[in-house]
Amino acid sequence: MPFAPALRSEWLKIRTLRSLLGSLSAVLLATAAFSALAATDSGGADFDPLYSTFFGVNFGQIAAIAFGTTAMSAEFRGGALRLSLAAVPDRTRWFAAKAAAVAAPALAVGLLTGLVGLAVGRAVLGSDGPGWGEGLRAAVGCAVYLTLMALLAAGLTAVLRSGVATLSILIPFLLIVSFVVGDLSGGVADLLPDRAGQIALHRTWDGTLGPWTGLAVTALWTSAALAAGAWSVRRRDA
Amino acid sequence: MTSIDVQDLTKEYGSRRAVDHLTFRVEPGRVTGFLGPNGAGKSTTLRLLLGLDRPTNGTATIGGRAYADFPEPLRAVGALLDAGAAHGSRTARDHLRVLAASNRLPERRVDEVLEETGLAPVARRRVRTYSLGMRQRLGIAAALLGDPPVVLLDEPSNGLDPEGIVWIRGLLRRLAAQGRTVLVSSHLMNETASFADHLVVLGRGRLLADLPLREFIDTRVQPSVRVRTSDPAALHAALARHGLRADDSGDGAWTVPHARVDEIGRLASEAGVPLLELAAREGTLEEAYLDLTATEAEFTAQHQEA
Structure with missing residues (x-):
């Protein structure tokens, strides 16, 4: 059976x-709203106008995770x-179709979010705002990052077979663990999926990872989650 | 013609054996009732047939092929496993469209099965608002979507109202008459007796019986005759001459065990016994089933002692 009908x-x-x-x-809404809020506070010596523009991604990613989780967890209720699988018995094909169906809209919405965020950031910050070059890089990075987080959540949900379990691991992890651990130490903490991926949203970085290598690290986490789910x-x- | 073949099928969950060396065949053109108490292994067998669970041992094939080998399985086999499988926030129509898309079935089939199961007027309502009976109908609609030659239904009359039960009876008869292979699991005896031609009976994962419904009842339950007379003494005398006896039914009538109604009628007429009522009492599936499980319990007890 070909892939297209399953997809x-x-x-x-x-x-x-x-x-x-x-x-x-x-x-889209959470990212844009919180970015606009963050951009109004442009003081401080280490102010990064680019990250300030994309600060809302911290909140938008929660929605992306919720999306990936619910898309997958619906399968683990009531014999769905x-x-x-009775309709598509090839389970690898079915899982790939599910992942593709999660990734495509996440990427599209992520790209739109990135572009809207950039437009809002430039409008609010004016001459202090990010340039088009680094802005577009961050917008694409934002789209890829949100897609990877949605897929990470979907993969984890397939392993845990429960949306509640996935959200109760990922959301505290993103909101608490990563902030705390991230502030404490460099090095290893930079390899956490959210820290690594969000390097693409900064104007400057000082670790070993850059914007694209950072996203590659996040992609590794996501691949592991998807492989485990499959x-x-x-x-x-x- | 597509038959279902189960060969030496075994499924263990940890140390519990849900299906135990099961072998049987389901033929097309008739309704096969899949009987057994809850937990006998009926649903597990159906899941194994659909390739959803992995057998510990043995095979289950449909038309000689494993389920997973069908390129577009909904066109070959239609199954109802859980009435709760449809997402509550989706409409019935969308639920069926999703399934149709996966097997490249035309959208026209969605509307046809909605019509056939009587859901067409509510097809655009969310499944959450459905009663259990309506969800059951939606599950049956999904099973019929690919117009499959093989139909597997797990407890389809669950939650149906009396009208729905009559409907499903007719549907099953119709599907079998069209030459399809129809396997319907149930733990309700009278319900199964009303639609099945053939029976496969399970008990604790093992095959207890595989034979036509009529034969199953006739070999297990002796028919009897109910007689009411104004002269019991003459009746008893006439019966005794033929080696028969009459037991008091308690409502003024008598029951003659192991007898046929034409035999008793002739006998009473020859002896001049005035009859007020004469009726055959055929065995029911329930009686036959209880007789089977009683023998089975005895057999198991003997085995454990040995």
Whole structure:
């Protein structure tokens, strides 16, 4: 069986659930709103206008994670996965279709978010704002980063078979652990998925990782989560 | 023609054996009732057939192929496993469109099965607002979506109202008459007796019986005759001459065990016994099933002692 019908089916699942469309719009709204707030406070010696413009990604990523989680966790309720796998028995193909159906809209919304964020940041900060070059780099980075976080959440949900479990791990991790650990130490903390990926949103960086290598590290985390999710779906009884 | 073949199928969950060396065949053109108490392994067998669970041992094939080998399985096999599988926030129509897309089924089929299951007027309502009976109908609609030659339904009459139960009975008969292979699991005896031609009976994961419904009842339950007379003494005398007896039914009538109604009628007429009522009492599936499980319990007890 070719891949396209499975992908069309998974895409239709996302389009026909209002809560998923809601979390996608929340990615845009949360990022734009919190970026605008952050940009109004432009004092301080180490002020980074680029990061200030994309500061809202810290909040937008929660919505991206919610999106990836709910898209996957819907399969683990009331025997939905059995029905999905009865229709597409090739589990690897099914999982790939699900991941692609999560990634595509996340990337599109992420790109829109990045561009809107950049426009808002430049408008609020005026001459102090980021330039177009670094701004576009960060906008693309923002889109890739949000997509990777949505996929990370989707993969983890497939392993844990529960949206609640995934959110109760990822959200405290992003809001607390990463902030605390990140401030304490350099080095290893820079390899955490959110820290590494967000380097792309800064004007300058001083670790070993740059914007693209940082995103590559996040992509490694995401690949691991997706591989574990695919393995779990393949190995376990549905 | 597509038949279902289960060969030496075994499934263990940890140390519990849910399905125990099961072998049977389901033929097309008739409704096969899949009977057994809750926990007998019926649903597990269906999941194994659909490739959803991995068997510990043995095979389950449909038309000679493993389920996972069908390129577009919904066109070959339609199944209802859980009525709760549809997402509550999706409309019934969207739920079926998602399934249709995965197997490249035309959208026209979605509307056809909605019509067939009586859901067309509520197709654009969210599944959350559905009663259990309506969800059951949606599950059946999903099973029929690909117009499959093989239909597997797990407890389809669950939650259906009386009208729905009559409807599903007719549907199952119709599907079998069209030459499809129909396997319907149930733990309700009278319900199964009303639609099944053939029975596969499970108990604690093992095959207890695989034979036509009528034969199952006739070999297990002796028919009896109910008689009411104004002259019981003459009746008893006439029966005794033929080696038969009559037990008091308690409501003024008598029950003659191991007898046929035409035999008793002739016998009473010859002896001049005045009859007020004469009726055959056929065995029911329930009686046959209880007889089977009683023998089974005895068999197990003997084995444990040995």
